[in-house]
Amino acid sequence: MSRPAALPLILPDWPAPPSVRACVTTKLGGVSAPPFGPFNPATHVGDDPQAVADNRALLRAHLPAEPLWLDQVHGVDVLDADRQRCGTGDASVAHRPDRVCAVMTADCLPVLFCNRQGSVVAAAHAGWRGLAAGVLARTVERMGSPAELMAWLGPAIGPDAFEVGPEVRAAFVERLRGAARAFRPGSGDRLYADIYALARLELEAAGVQAVYGGGLCTVSQGGLFHSYRRDGRCGRMASLIWIADRATPFAAEPSYQG
Numbered sequence: 338m339s340r341p342a343a344l345p346l347i348l349p350d351w352p353a354p355p356s357v358r359a360c361v362t363t364k365l366g367g368v369s370a371p372p373f374g375p376f377n378p379a380t381h382v383g384d385d386p387q388a389v390a391d392n393r394a395l396l397r398a399h400l401p402a403e404p405l406w407l408d409q410v411h412g413v414d415v416l417d418a419d420r421q422r423c424g425t426g427d428a429s430v431a432h433r434p435d436r437v438c439a440v441m442t443a444d445c446l447p448v449l450f451c452n453r454q455g456s457v458v459a460a461a462h463a464g465w466r467g468l469a470a471g472v473l474a475r476t477v478e479r480m481g482s483p484a485e486l487m488a489w490l491g492p493a494i495g496p497d498a499f500e501v502g503p504e505v506r507a508a509f510v511e512r513l514r515g516a517a518r519a520f521r522p523g524s525g526d527r528l529y530a531d532i533y534a535l536a537r538l539e540l541e542a543a544g545v546q547a548v549y550g551g552g553l554c555t556v557s558q559g560g561l562f563h564s565y566r567r568d569g570r571c572g573r574m575a576s577l578i579w580i581a582d583r584a585t586p587f588a589a590e591p592s593y594q595g
Contacts, residue, residue: 343366344362344366344367344376344395344396344398344399345362345363345365345366345376346360346361346362346363346399347360347361347362347363347491347492347553348360349361349449349489349491349549349550350549350550351487351489351549351550352487353451353455353487353489354451354453354454354455355455356434356455356580356581357451357455357458357578357579357580357581358578358579358580358581359449359451359458359489359576359577359578359579360399360576360577361447361491361492361574361575361576361577362376362378362396362574362575362576363376363561363562363574364376364377364561364562364563364572364574365561366395367388367391367392367395368388368391368392368395369384369385369388369389369392369572370385370388372568372569372570372571372572373385373388373570373571373572374388374572376392376395376572377389377392377563377571377572377573378392378393378396378441378572378573378575379441379572379573380406382570382571382572382573383570384572396575400437400577400579401434401435401437401579401581401582402435402436402437402579403422403437404437404438404439404575404577405418405421405422405423405424405429405436405437405438405439406423406439406441407423407424407425407426407427407428407429407439407440407441407462408423408424408425408426409425409426409427409440409441409462410425410426410427411427411462411464411466411467411470412425412426412427412467412470412472413427413428413467413470413471413472413475414426414427414428414475415427415428415429415430415459415461415472415475415476415479416428416429416430417429417430417431418430418431418436418437418438419431419432419433419436427440427461427462427463427467427472428440428459428460428461428462428472428475428476428479429459429460430457430458430459430476430479430480431457431458431459431579431580432456432457432580433580434579434580434581434582435579435580435581435582436579436580437577437578437579438458438459438460438577438578438579439460439575439576439577439578440460440461440462440575440576441462441573441574441575441576442462442491442492442493442555442573442574442576443555443562443563443564443565443571443572443573443574444464444493444494444499444555444556444564444565444566445462445463445464445467445493445494446462446463446464446468446490446491446493446532446533446536447460447461447462447463447490447491447492447493447574447576448460448461448463448473448476448488448489448490448491448536448540449461449488449489449491449576449578450476450477450480450486450487450488450489450545450578451486451487451578452480452481452482452485452486452487453485453486453487454485455580456580457480457481457580458578458579458580459476459479459480459578460576460577460578461473461476463532463536465501465505465508465530465532465535468509468532468535468536468539469505469508469509469512471539473488473536473539473540473543474539474542474543477540477543477544477545478543483543483544483545484544484546486545486547487545487547487548487549488540488545488547488548488549489548489549489550490533490536490537490548490549490550490551491550491553491574491576492553492554492555492558492561492562492574493532493533493553493554493555494532494554494555494556494564494566495533495554495555495556495557496529496530496531496532496533496534497529497554497557498554498556498557498566498567499529499530499531499532499556499566500523500524500527500528500529500530501527501528501529501530502526502527502528503526503528505528505530506520506528506530509535513535513538513539513542514538514542515538516535516538518534519531519534519535519538533551536548536551537551555567555574562574
């Protein structure tokens with residue numbers, strides 16, 4: 338069997354069971370033109386549709402099936418990747434092998450989940466609005482016992498780049514214990530928010546204690562990641578997770594680990 342074309346991928350550094358496979362694309366390795374490329378799998382950003390199709394084909398060669406591509410709306414709806422092939426939502430959950438959950442981001446936080454048995458996986462898109470609204474808690478509810486879950490925080494806007502208004506702080510402080518310490522003063526009434534810290538607090542409140550990742554900044558690592566905050570028009574990264582047939586090797590080699 339021929340080997341898929343090389344595609345730079347980040348593999349999560351977490352103690353997931355062998356049946357769980359996960360990866361995150363970067364901005365490298367595809368065929369899109371600036372400002373969307375080289376690698377962009379998103380159809381909604383204005384990129385050439387053929388380039389997006391070619392990029393998805395490059396990614397698909399490393400996957401067991403076509404991902405469930407979500408129409409993301411910064412909400413809390415969680416789709417069933419075992420049964421649905423498309424839909425509007427900001428997370429998906431799978432129990433069956435080779436059902437690929439996926440979210441796309443370019444500063445928002447992607448969160449990947451699995452349980453310790455490797456029998457359920459999920460991917461969630463957590464911009465600050467969805468995070469404040471409870472998308473992570475809603476995803477955890479669909480997966481079973483929180484004590485058996487682990488989560489990995491993928492590349493997102495870092496705490497030195499995420500300047501927000503006071504309404505963002507209020508949205509978290511009013512409902513999440515300890516959220517105030519995730520903010521520090523910026524210019525004027527602006528504040529710097531640590532979306533990784535907020536996600537950890539949200540996951541802790543939902544009962545998830547095993548949380549990994551959270552050290553990759555999309556804004557400052559411009560050679561590796563798309564960033565809407567930094568660039569405006571840009572492509573997206575895809576964060577993907579699935580339960581694999583143990584007899585099927587993961588086609589990708591890790592280019593990075595996070």
